[in-house]
Amino acid sequence: MVEQVRPAERTSNTGPWLALPLLLLGYLWVFWPSLARMESIWRHSETYMHAYLILPISLWLVWRQREQWLGLAPKTTLLPAIAAFPFAILWLLAYAIDVNFVSQFAAIFFLQLLLWAVLGHRLMRILWFPVAFLVFLVPFGEAANPILQNITADMVVYLLRLVDFPIFREGLYIYTPSAVFEVAVACSGLNFLLTSLVLSCLYSYLHYRHWYKAIAFIALTLALSIIANGIRAFLLVVIGEKSNLAYGFGADHYYYGWLVFFIVIMLAFWLGAKFADDEVPAVSASHLAKSSKASKIAWVALLLLSLTMLAVGASSRSMQQTEVPEQPAQLLAVDQSIAERSSWGIQFYDGLTRDHWLSEDGVELFVASYAHRQQRGDMITWHNTLYRIDQWSITTQQDYGSRLDGYRVLQLSSPGGQRRSMLYWYQLGEYRTSNRIVMKLLQLQALLRGQNDPAYVVALSLSGHYSMDESQQRLLQAKEQQLTGLLP
Known part of the structure; x- marks a missing residue:
């Protein structure tokens, strides 16, 4: 049972609570271009549609732990505010040359450090996972597509030869007696892999207290996801070949894929539940109250965050952009048809x-x-x-x-x-x-x-x-x- 804190402690440091909404509004003003670009990627790519659930899940995790943090006053700290400064500069540089991958990660890391700086070490010991979970807002992983495509192709070829299926492989193309199959980008299994990563991290946080169990479960889930994608591709090739492409490559293509993924995830959760730890005990307020009292350094941290965002926001909006024509000009007077x-x-x-x-x-x-x-x-x-x-x-x-x-x-x-x-x-x-x-x-x-x-x-x-x-x-x-x- 969580020990109640004294009313004096509950209200002794309300400044950070009042400053947090203002800092978040400033954050949105500065980093909105990167946040809007992330949302656009979620909307247009099936690989990243799960990102719409990340913020609601984080908020639910915060609310789930409300008995642990509602009685605590934040104790703003300076170190995370200092650490946030280089990420603001990194974001500005990446934003200047449209390197979205870097600018989006920098924007999320800055947000996480901002929350840490305002809430302090005590609250972050309780809320570390909901804050860290926000990293999955960033669309990442596309660089792994070529590797995953080759792994999938290798698995398909191995399984087909295992059942004496006549095939010939050239790169990512697999030739069968009646058709040619390509292990395209959409077949790499990146969407399965990322969804598995998100779910396994969440599951590990909710069910394990020992870090080695969490790492083992995450690694197992990712390995099963890759294997499942190879099996899915193998089954689609067999179904397509046997049905002369009548089945397996229409709308049912997605049904088969998600069915295999669902079975694998359920298998991973079933195995993971056998090694789950007891419920993590609540961290008492009296234990956390041992931190040092708020001081003027807290206000220095808030001021540093505010000035950083003001300077970066003003700089990003002052950058000159070159106007481009509706249709690019042609330098050469030659036939370009x-x-x-x-x-x-x-x-x-x-x-x-x-x-x-x-x-x-x-x-x-x-x-x-x-x-x-x-x-x-x-x-x-x-x-x-x-x-x-x-x-x-x-x-x-x-x-x-x-x-x-x-x-x-x-x-x-x-x-x-x-x-x-x-x-x-x-x-x-x-x-x-x-x-x-x-x-x-x-x-x-x-x-x-x-x-x-x-x-x-x-x-x-x-x-x-x-x-x-x-x-x-x-x-x-x-x-x-x-x-x-x-x-x-």
Whole structure:
């Protein structure tokens, strides 16, 4: 039973309670662009729709523990307020160059540290998980898709060969006697993996007191999720093959997937319940009351948080943005109707200029330019793609040159047996790189130096069956003939 605290302690430090709503309003004013972008991703991606439940679950967990914290006055502390400052700066820099992944994490980490600073150590010992749980608001994990796709393909091939099913695999394509199946991005199982991670963390918090049990349960659930996704893909291939694709690839595609996921999660919870600990005892108020009394340092922390948000918010709203035309301009007076006939599918939206043409020797060239910070669009973003991801799969890739003066060559294949080679890089001034992170850092450096020269994405592609050396040679030759004098 929770010990009651004295009325004097309950009301002795109401300042932080009064300051918290004002600080949260300031937080929304500063970080709203990142929060709105996160919500947009939840709304448009099935992978992250579970994020709508994160905040309600956190609030429910706080209310569930109300007997432990209602009698406690917050004791604001300075250390988390100091730790929040670099995350505010990180958010500002990432926001300046539209690196959403970094800016969104920085925004959530700042919120968590803000709550810690205002509520203090005593309350955070009680509410640490509801606050930490907010990290799942951030859409993350897409970088794991290629790894998960290959794991899924490996499992499908292994299971099919285990039952003597005649198949042939090329990259992410699996050929059977009557059909070709692709382990696409949607088949990677990332949505299952992230949902499993969220549920297993919540389950561990509610049922385990020992950290090693929690870690073991989370690891088990994630492993079962990956295995379940491989089994799901295997079953879909078998069903599709046996039914001549009449079943397994319509609306029932999702029903089968979530049915397998539900069974796996129930299995994990059943196993986890066998090792659950007794209910965690409530932390008494008398034990927590041993913390030091509030002092002027608390107000220093509140002032530091307020000034940080004011400065960052004012800086973010003073950043200049380049206006972009409704349709990017064309630098070259050549026939650019190739985009309508090509199977390449390269697509870069918005931007300042965009040219796509075909050389006399059959090489397609694409050049687009972007400002470092635009009112609409960005060069490196999720919906700008170097090829049609629903048609082409990478079979081979190779980087050439250095990190700041290099390019990448890809060899692509399609389910119909078509082949395409591609060479590309991003360019800013004298620097050329195929690394998206390096390019973003170069843009940030240019912004900080006040440089306004645009950045470019340059790509060349050749259709046909060529070796890596042959395709590289032909593409480089076209580069020298077509791009000399066009780029800085």
